[in-house]
Amino acid sequence: MTSMKTRGRRSALAAAGIAAITALALTACAPPGASEPAPSAGSNGEDGGALKVGFISPTTGNFAVAGQEMVDGWNLYWDINGAEVEGITIETIVEDDAGNPETSLTKAKKLVEQDEVDFIVGPLIANTALAVAAYTASVDVPNLHPVAASDDLTQRAANDLTVRTGSMGGSQANYPGGEWAATEGGYDTAVTLCADYAFGWESCAGFVQGFTQNGGEVLEQIWFPNTTTDFSTYVSQIQAAGADVVYVATAGGAPGPNFLNAYLGLGLDMDDLLLNCCAADQGTLRAMGDQIVGLKSVSYWAEGRDSEAVAEFIDAYGEFADGKVPGAYVAGGYMTASLVASVLAERGLVTGEDLVSAITEYTFEDSIFGRVSWDDYNQMVGPVYVREVTAGDDGNFYNTPIATFEDVDQWLGRSPEDALAQPTYSQSFQGLE
Amino acid sequence: MPEPVFLAQQVLNGLSFGALLFLLASGLTLVFGLMRIVNMAHGAFYMLGGYIGVVIATLTGNLLVAVIAAIVAVGVTAFLVEVVLLRFVRGQEMPEVLLTIGVSFVIADLCLAFFGGDPQNLPNSVRIPGALAIGDLVYPWYRIFVIGLAVAIGVALALVQSRTRVGAIVRAGVDDREIISAMGVNIRWVFTGMFVVGAALAAIGGTIGAGMQSILPGVQNEVLLYALVVIIIGGLGSVAGAAVGSVLIGLIDAFAKAWIPELAYFTIFLPMALVLVFRPTGLFGKAA
Numbered sequence: 001m002t003s004m005k006t007r008g009r010r011s012a013l014a015a016a017g018i019a020a021i022t023a024l025a026l027t028a029c030a031p032p033g034a035s036e037p038a039p040s041a042g043s044n045g046e047d048g049g050a051l052k053v054g055f056i057s058p059t060t061g062n063f064a065v066a067g068q069e070m071v072d073g074w075n076l077y078w079d080i081n082g083a084e085v086e087g088i089t090i091e092t093i094v095e096d097d098a099g100n101p102e103t104s105l106t107k108a109k110k111l112v113e114q115d116e117v118d119f120i121v122g123p124l125i126a127n128t129a130l131a132v133a134a135y136t137a138s139v140d141v142p143n144l145h146p147v148a149a150s151d152d153l154t155q156r157a158a159n160d161l162t163v164r165t166g167s168m169g170g171s172q173a174n175y176p177g178g179e180w181a182a183t184e185g186g187y188d189t190a191v192t193l194c195a196d197y198a199f200g201w202e203s204c205a206g207f208v209q210g211f212t213q214n215g216g217e218v219l220e221q222i223w224f225p226n227t228t229t230d231f232s233t234y235v236s237q238i239q240a241a242g243a244d245v246v247y248v249a250t251a252g253g254a255p256g257p258n259f260l261n262a263y264l265g266l267g268l269d270m271d272d273l274l275l276n277c278c279a280a281d282q283g284t285l286r287a288m289g290d291q292i293v294g295l296k297s298v299s300y301w302a303e304g305r306d307s308e309a310v311a312e313f314i315d316a317y318g319e320f321a322d323g324k325v326p327g328a329y330v331a332g333g334y335m336t337a338s339l340v341a342s343v344l345a346e347r348g349l350v351t352g353e354d355l356v357s358a359i360t361e362y363t364f365e366d367s368i369f370g371r372v373s374w375d376d377y378n379q380m381v382g383p384v385y386v387r388e389v390t391a392g393d394d395g396n397f398y399n400t401p402i403a404t405f406e407d408v409d410q411w412l413g414r415s416p417e418d419a420l421a422q423p424t425y426s427q428s429f430q431g432l433e
Numbered sequence: 434m435p436e437p438v439f440l441a442q443q444v445l446n447g448l449s450f451g452a453l454l455f456l457l458a459s460g461l462t463l464v465f466g467l468m469r470i471v472n473m474a475h476g477a478f479y480m481l482g483g484y485i486g487v488v489i490a491t492l493t494g495n496l497l498v499a500v501i502a503a504i505v506a507v508g509v510t511a512f513l514v515e516v517v518l519l520r521f522v523r524g525q526e527m528p529e530v531l532l533t534i535g536v537s538f539v540i541a542d543l544c545l546a547f548f549g550g551d552p553q554n555l556p557n558s559v560r561i562p563g564a565l566a567i568g569d570l571v572y573p574w575y576r577i578f579v580i581g582l583a584v585a586i587g588v589a590l591a592l593v594q595s596r597t598r599v600g601a602i603v604r605a606g607v608d609d610r611e612i613i614s615a616m617g618v619n620i621r622w623v624f625t626g627m628f629v630v631g632a633a634l635a636a637i638g639g640t641i642g643a644g645m646q647s648i649l650p651g652v653q654n655e656v657l658l659y660a661l662v663v664i665i666i667g668g669l670g671s672v673a674g675a676a677v678g679s680v681l682i683g684l685i686d687a688f689a690k691a692w693i694p695e696l697a698y699f700t701i702f703l704p705m706a707l708v709l710v711f712r713p714t715g716l717f718g719k720a721a
Contacts, residue, residue, distance in 0.1 A: 230450045232687075
């Protein structure tokens with residue numbers, strides 16, 4: 001029992017203990033190498049200048065895994081190809097924003113004012129991405145986005161210095177999924193289950209428009225809060241809705257496997273299921289294994305696609321990550337780096353608005369995503385794949401394309417003016433008249 | 434599909450989620466009851482138990498072995514935390530809570546470093562296969578097993594508390610710590626034992642729960658929040674309260690998600706707020 005006399009001394013001891021533990025916890029939070037610049041390849045004397053890159057990503061906190069994957073993808077490219085293009089050396093400074101818009105902005109200011117970077121890559125989360133993009137535009141620094149999916153980044157909040165380089169908007173990437181379900185898939189009615197925030201609304205809006213414009217009928221739309229861990233209730237609702245096809249859109253991480261556990265546990269048919277990118281990302285495939293071979297999803301990233309660029313990327317990542325297969329976040333980082341390298345190889349050292357226009361005027365014939373180009377709003381136009389999970393000979397699982405929609409743009413069949421005149425997507429507005 | 438089947442399914446959904454909540458909340462409420470510590474590391478114990486359970490279940494293909502391994506590993510961790518850290522701040526509420534938060538951080542980060550960031554689930558091979566089918570009602574056996582397990586553990590806890598000498602000491606300790614130590618019981622080791630038992634319950638929850646929902650970075654905070662709501666509703670320190678609170682929250686959660694999805698999160702906190710207003714000590718709590 002604590003005696004009152006010793007309490008003072010013990011408090012001091014306790015305070016010191018807490019300080020030590022807190023310090024330990026904070027140190028432990030930072031993944032190794034998080035703030036070290038990428039190793040630069042030995043300079044060979046011919047000096048074409050240098051590009052200083054600020055890379056913002058959440059490498060701690062709730063989004064640490066996805067954030068670290070995005071950084072890994074970027075670093076991996078420079079590791080295998082050398083951080084030098086035509087004599088231009090690439091130096092990367094990684095900053096952690098922990099998924100917080102305030103921190104993101106502070107880190108962006110630090111990178112611009114103190115480190116004087118030539119451009120900023122990232123961050124990951126939609127609201128942090130929008131905050132950083134607005135700031136970098138105001139100080140004339142280009143901002144490349146490898147993963148952030150918010151439609152508005154290249155629509156209502158578009159500017160001349162912000163480019164989406166390694167992903168598509170939520171509605172854009174899922175529209176072909178709806179089209180596929182209604183046509184090739186042969187489904188007449190659908191029920192949707194999407195995350196109840198901007199990314200889920202946009203993804204669902206894409207699917208619903210693609211589905212209804214091709215003759216399908218959406219019977220019911222169900223929305224789940226982001227904090228959901230037990231999906232059994234929603235699965236019962238899906239079952240009760242009795243539609244031909246179930247479309248599900250979640251963010252990456254646990255919701256995918258959590259949903260599938262509940263769905264398969266209740267004995268529902270996997271053949272009637274179509275997921276978005278992230279619900280069927282590599283994390284889900286690794287977690288679920290054999291039982292989801294044949295599972296279908298829609299995304300701009302298909303790691304099982306037969307292509308030289310993809311094979312090279314997968315081999316390199318496997319060596320780096322103990323034989324793991326890269327998911328969409330790694331792909332976004334890698335895609336951005338390979339795009340920057342290609343543009344520098346073609347145009348030499350370009351910075352500022354010239355760098356952005358060099359990217360948006362470029363057609364990347366053999367990127368890991370396929371043939372991609374950019375529209376007037378600096379958004380990627382490229383293929384979207386309907387994918388099916390297959391088991392590889394190496395013991396890994398791959399999302400392999402079963403249908404490809406080429407040159408998908410972000411306007412879902414509208415003119416840019418008409419699309420921008422609409423309200424933003426929400427539960428109550430899914431883009432339907 | 435006929436409506437009664439949907440209703441029955443939702444009841445079972447609510448009960449099975451409630452059962453998982455009970456495995457979590459019973460340990461937390463026991464520790465609080467005796468030690469007056471809100472153990473913020475409880476979620477991290479669940480997480481650690483889940484990871485270890487998944488790894489062992491994958492290696493051995495045996496759920497019982499996995500649960501035992503998780504209990505041992507988490508029990509030892511909890512023992513060290515209590516003896517090496519918590520004893521130094523006994524009786525000082527703020528340092529105690531902060532210390533357990535620190536422990537939670539450390540465990541979560543070690544788990545991330547060790548097990549990586551992928552969501553982890555029990556392998557299919559150790560889950561009870563198949564589903565109960567009564568007419569149109571289909572319900573997975575694994576979830577029914579979770580309900581049964583929670584009932585069994587709840588009954589066992591209640592019997593130990595009411596029928597055994599250990600239970601009597603714990604009950605006395607909850608009511609009056611000074612008297613029980615004056616009677617010659619070494620209350621320090623009772624504390625340690627109870628802390629370990631609480632952690633072991635969290636470890637069981639983690640391993641069994643990994644068959645219903647994924648274990649991954651961040652899960653420690655989610656489950657802790659639910660467990661806190663349950664024990665506040667049930668009354669701090671009461672196993673019966675934890676049982677009632679778990680079933681209540683499980684059912685409310687299931688039906689709210691189906692009928693008033695916009696309020697799905699709010700409906701968890703509304704009952705808690707109501708209980709706090711009308712019965713501040715919780716449904717089964719003793720008046721202070």
